[in-house]
Amino acid sequence: MQVIDELKEDLGEILESMAEGWRHMRQRAAGALTRFRPGEKYPAPSAGMALPSTGWALLAGDVFEDDQKLSVRLEIPGMEKEDLTIEVNDDSLIVHGEKRFEQESEEGRYRVLQCAYGRFDGLFPYRHLYCPIRPRPATRMAY
Numbered sequence: 001m002q003v004i005d006e007l008k009e010d011l012g013e014i015l016e017s018m019a020e021g022w023r024h025m026r027q028r029a030a031g032a033l034t035r036f037r038p039g040e041k042y043p044a045p046s047a048g049m050a051l052p053s054t055g056w057a058l059l060a061g062d063v064f065e066d067d068q069k070l071s072v073r074l075e076i077p078g079m080e081k082e083d084l085t086i087e088v089n090d091d092s093l094i095v096h097g098e099k100r101f102e103q104e105s106e107e108g109r110y111r112v113l114q115c116a117y118g119r120f121d122g123l124f125p126y127r128h129l130y131c132p133i134r135p136r137p138a139t140r141m142a143y
Contacts, residue, residue: 077101083098084096097119098118098119099118
C-alpha cells in the first residue's frame with residue numbers, strides 16, 4: 001500500500017509542476033498578441049456576424065535586435081503604412097491603427113463579400129525586449 005501512496009504523491013507533484021509551467025508560460029505569452037476591437041470610424045459588425053470572443057482578430061508581430069537598431073515587424077494585411085501611428089516613449093513602443101478591408105468577387109452564381117473592420121493598439125514594453133532603448137523617431141516601412 002505504501003508504494004501506491006508514494007506513486008500517488010509523485011504523480012500529484014508532477015501534475016502540479018506541469019500546471020505551474022503552463023501558468024508561467026501563459027503569463028509570459030499574454031502580451032504577445034494584440035487583439036483588434038471595434039473602432040470609432042468602423043463599429044462592431046451586427047450581432048449575427050460578431051464572433052464570440054474578446055477580440056475578433058489578432059495582430060502578429062516579431063521583434064529583431066542587432067547592435068544598431070531594434071526592429072518591430074507587424075503583419076497587418078490590408079493596411080498601408082499611412083494607416084498606422086507609431087509612438088516611442090521612455091518605456092515602450094506603441095503602434096495604433098484602424099483597419100477597413102472589403103473585397104467583393106463573383107464566381108458563377110455566387111457573390112462573395114469579405115470584410116474586416118477594427119482598430120488596435122499594439123504595445124511593446126521595452127522591459128520584455130531585454131535591451132536598453134534610447135527613443136528616436138520611429139519610421140514606418142511597408143514591404
